[in-house]
Amino acid sequence: MRVLVVEDDALIAEGVVAGLAAQGFDARCVRDGASAQAACVDEDFDALVLDLGLPDTDGLALLAALRAQGVAMPVVVLTARDAIEHRLAGLHGGADDYLVKPFDLRELAARLHAVVRRSRGRAVPQIQAGPLRIEPHSGLAWLDGDPVALSRREIDVLVHLADARGRWVAPEVLHERLYGLDSDVGSNALNVHIHNIRRKLGTDAIRSERGLGYRLGWEAA
CATH class of the missing domain: 3.40.50.2300 (Response regulator)
Structure with missing residues (x-):
């Protein structure tokens, strides 16, 4: 490496x-x-x-x-x-x-x-969800055809939510998928990534509901 x-x-x-x-x-x-x-x-x-x-x-x-x-x-x-x-x-x-x-x-x-x-670890070559297109392997993303800069962790969040196919993903499940069971990363780190994604893609990009968690704001193709 x-x-x-x-x-x-x-x-x-x-x-x-x-x-x-x-x-x-x-x-x-x-x-x-x-x-x-x-x-x-x-x-x-x-x-x-x-x-x-x-x-x-x-x-x-x-x-x-x-x-x-x-x-x-x-x-x-x-x-x-x-x-x-x-x-x-x-x-x-x-x-x-x-x-x-x-x-x-x-x-x-x-x-x-x-x-x-x-x-x-992203085997899917491309994800399309509403106006958002992501190439998980390269880490590149576009919104309405315009390039948008997303960090690897932000890409991970979106990929996991797209994989859920409209189902709600609990915060602890999403945190585990991002950081693993043995990580000492604080729970606020996930909130930071969610905030950044909404700032870059719009508030509708990720929906949240107390007691349910998060889901992608657009349906993944």
């Missing part, structure tokens, strides 16, 4: 690359946002490990720019910003996972495997 590590601290960068290599990853490191954008255009990676404190740009601004360019690979944010506001900002910005420094390299490796596994 090829991973691009964007980290400006040389000592941390070397440790992450060496640690991921020991876990069987092919990791390459760049130290700033401009180099990261160039690498994402010129090379193919399975996942991105992104530090937020870069010398030439904020990591979240870089993430937004990559998503706008159609870069859909899963992203794990790696940062010392541990406040809940920072975690929510990362999820709002299109990250698929969030790991706070200091961290265990085994956990980083496990999270990378998880986000890549989710991104590759």
Whole structure:
């Protein structure tokens, strides 16, 4: 698995690359946002490990720019910003996972495997639901024919709801499908993804009902 590590601290960068290599990853490191954008255009990676404190740009601004360019690979944010506001900002910005420094390299490796596994686990080539069209494998989406930038987790939410074929999906079921039984991700993370989807696609994209859960606002073809 090829991973691009964007980290400006040389000592941390070397440790992450060496640690991921020991876990069987092919990791390459760049130290700033401009180099990261160039690498994402010129090379193919399975996942991105992104530090937020870069010398030439904020990591979240870089993430937004990559998503706008159609870069859909899963992203794990790696940062010392541990406040809940920072975690929510990362999820709002299109990250698929969030790991706070200091961290265990085994956990980083496990999270990378998880986000890549989710991104590759979409066998359906295309989903059409009302004005929304999604290519789950590529992570690309269109609304009324216009491209719309969705994170991998947002794509996961929509795919799971489309698979339900109009049935209500309980929040705990959707949370389990996104994060697994052993994850310590807070329940508010799901609310963040739902909010982002409605902001990008419209409030009717996902319907909710107390005691029932969520369902897609349009019928999936």
